[in-house]
Amino acid sequence: xxxxxxxxxxxxxxxxxxxxxxxxxxxxxxxxxxxxxxxxxxxxxxxxxxxxxxxxxxxxxxxxxxxxxxxxxxxxxxxxxxxxxxxxxxxxxxxxxxxxxxxxxxxxxxxxxxxxxxxxxxxxxxxxxxxxxxxxxxxxxxxxxxxxxxxxxxxxxxxxxxxxxxxxxxxxxxxxxxxxxxxxxxxxxxxxxxxxxxxxxxxxxxxxxxxxxxxxxxxxxxx
Amino acid sequence: xxxxxxxxxxxxxxxxxxxxxxxxxxxxxxxxxxxxxxxxxxxxxxxxxxxxxxxxxxxxxxxxxxxxxxxxxxxxxxxxxxxxxxxxxxxxxxxxxxxxxxxxxxxxxxxxxxxxxxxxxxxxxxxxxxxxxxxxxxxxxxxxxxxxxxxxxxxxxxxxxxxxxxxxxxxxxxxxxxxxxxxxxxxxxxxxxxxxxxxxxxxxxxxxxxxxxxxxxxxxxxx
Numbered sequence: 001x002x003x004x005x006x007x008x009x010x011x012x013x014x015x016x017x018x019x020x021x022x023x024x025x026x027x028x029x030x031x032x033x034x035x036x037x038x039x040x041x042x043x044x045x046x047x048x049x050x051x052x053x054x055x056x057x058x059x060x061x062x063x064x065x066x067x068x069x070x071x072x073x074x075x076x077x078x079x080x081x082x083x084x085x086x087x088x089x090x091x092x093x094x095x096x097x098x099x100x101x102x103x104x105x106x107x108x109x110x111x112x113x114x115x116x117x118x119x120x121x122x123x124x125x126x127x128x129x130x131x132x133x134x135x136x137x138x139x140x141x142x143x144x145x146x147x148x149x150x151x152x153x154x155x156x157x158x159x160x161x162x163x164x165x166x167x168x169x170x171x172x173x174x175x176x177x178x179x180x181x182x183x184x185x186x187x188x189x190x191x192x193x194x195x196x197x198x199x200x201x202x203x204x205x206x207x208x209x210x211x212x213x214x215x216x217x218x219x220x221x222x223x
Numbered sequence: 224x225x226x227x228x229x230x231x232x233x234x235x236x237x238x239x240x241x242x243x244x245x246x247x248x249x250x251x252x253x254x255x256x257x258x259x260x261x262x263x264x265x266x267x268x269x270x271x272x273x274x275x276x277x278x279x280x281x282x283x284x285x286x287x288x289x290x291x292x293x294x295x296x297x298x299x300x301x302x303x304x305x306x307x308x309x310x311x312x313x314x315x316x317x318x319x320x321x322x323x324x325x326x327x328x329x330x331x332x333x334x335x336x337x338x339x340x341x342x343x344x345x346x347x348x349x350x351x352x353x354x355x356x357x358x359x360x361x362x363x364x365x366x367x368x369x370x371x372x373x374x375x376x377x378x379x380x381x382x383x384x385x386x387x388x389x390x391x392x393x394x395x396x397x398x399x400x401x402x403x404x405x406x407x408x409x410x411x412x413x414x415x416x417x418x419x420x421x422x423x424x425x426x427x428x429x430x431x432x433x434x435x436x437x438x439x440x441x442x443x444x445x446x
Contacts (some may be wrong), residue, residue, distance in 0.1 A: 001401070009265070009268065009270070013292050013399075014287075014292065025275065035308060037260035037273075037306055037308070039271035040260040041264055041267070041268075043233070043265070043313065045264075045302045045304070046263050046269050047232070047262065047304050047305065047330075048262035048304045048306040049273055049330070050260075050306060050308040050326070050328050052324065064237075065237060067237065068237050069236055069237065079267070081268070081269045081270050081271045081441075083272065083273060085258060085260070085273040087258060087413075090355065090400070090417075092356075092359065093363065094363060094364060095363055095366075095370075095415070096352055096363045096365050097364075097366050097367075097370040097373075097374070099355075099359070101275065102444075105273050107271065107272070109268065125319065129319055132313065132322075133313065136319075138314065139405075140315070140318055140319045140320040140404055141320075141404075143318075143319055143320050144321050144339030147318075147320040147375065150320075150384055151320070167422045169419075169422065176364060177362055177423050178425070179395040180425055180427070180428060181362045181363060181364075182362075182430055183232035183420070183424055184418055184419050184430075185418070185419040186308065186415055186416075186418050186419075186423065187415065187417070187419065188413055188415055189413075189414055190310075190412075190413065190414070191356050191411070191413070191414035192409055192410065192411055193410030193411070194255065195226075195407055195409050195412065196312075196405070196407050197405070197407040198392045198406040198408075199392065200306060200400050200406075201405065201406055201407065202401075205403060205404070205405050206405070207405055207407075208405050211409055214313075214409055
């Protein structure tokens with residue numbers, strides 16, 4: 001698995017030691033996340049839209065209605081920036097100035113390609129569903145021809161990407177360690193609540209295990 | 224409190240019934256979130272960078288090192304798009320096609336202004352800290368002159384903004400309600416783990432209540 005070669009625009013300039021170009025690290029962040037922020041330019045103005053995504057190998061898929069303005073704009077192959085951000089902790093220092101967050105973010109640059117081939121499109125939609133919830137594709141009704149036509153799928157190759165990562169405790173100025181104020185990390189994570197069955201659910205259908213035990217894949221998971 | 228007037232670029236075009244232009248709703252989303260994705264254009268290419276923010280009235284503040292490329296670019300007054308996204312639930316339908324998420328997002332367009340006035344700058348930094356953790360500004364050492372100079376603060380007026388919101392259960396095609404598969408919502412929220420004291424913490428300092436009981440302000444909180 002080849003790592004990313006930093007380009008002018010993916011090189012982490014502020015705090016370069018937080019920059020990371022390893023493909024495995026970047027893939028893991030993309031796999032733990034499931035919402036990306038898609039940036040593109042319309043009439044010279046930047047637009048940033050949140051959307052779901054799925055990763056398969058070195059392709060990132062996004063999808064939506066064939067009527068979506070964002071997708072219709074991006075299918076023209078204009079430049080796009082896709083950013084995924086995971087927040088791991090609030091970092092509380094003794095000085096206001098040194099407060100920070102622990103985070104892992106990935107920034108991808110490229111040009112999206114429309115997926116026209118029906119087999120690839122179906123595979124992309126499965127990727128999308130699998131990315132958000134493993135087990136669901138096998139249970140739900142898969143898209144029919146009409147739904148496939150109403151869905152636009154775009155693919156972005158992971159060629160130009162970088163991660164930026166902060167971990168660990170606060171770093172205070174030496175003289176501030178004397179200040180008698182609590183300092184440390186407050187970890188944050190995405191948690192699930194109790195599943196809410198649809199009011200029209202048929203009788204006798206239990207909540208599936210993949211819903212009950214839902215969690216995002218973690219860097220520490222065995223591969 | 225005047226609501227937002229939809230403009231060409233803030234009008235929610237896909238699924239317009241999800242669009243919302245109420246200032247109170249938009250403020251609440253901005254107050255519950257604390258990470259925004261900032262979009263701007265560099266050499267014709269879109270760039271999307273995650274960062275923290277704080278809201279005070281109709282001003283959104285972002286800040287960072289005076290050496291930050293993003294801030295140096297934005298202080299020129301170029302167009303910026305700031306997006307805040309909260310994910311509330313995965314929405315599982317009987318058909319793959321009708322899977323969705325419940326979410327609340329805000330998109331703001333404008334041009335950032337640099338905050339030069341020292342009093343406003345200090346106030347903005349307090350806003351920033353208060354936004355992320357109420358109670359912290361009073362305890363941590365506030366910025367000194369050197370730190371103030373090393374920090375750049377930008378302000379974005381909330382003039383042109385809209386929200387997009389999905390709530391509620393899945394909506395399946397009528398004939399799919401017969402399919403014997405579980406359907407419903409899996410709520411998601413940001414949760415805290417156990418606070419991790421810094422290894423150099425002075426003896427006898429307890430974890431503050433505002434850390435122990437940390438939560439984001441909710442729409443249902445009393446005002």
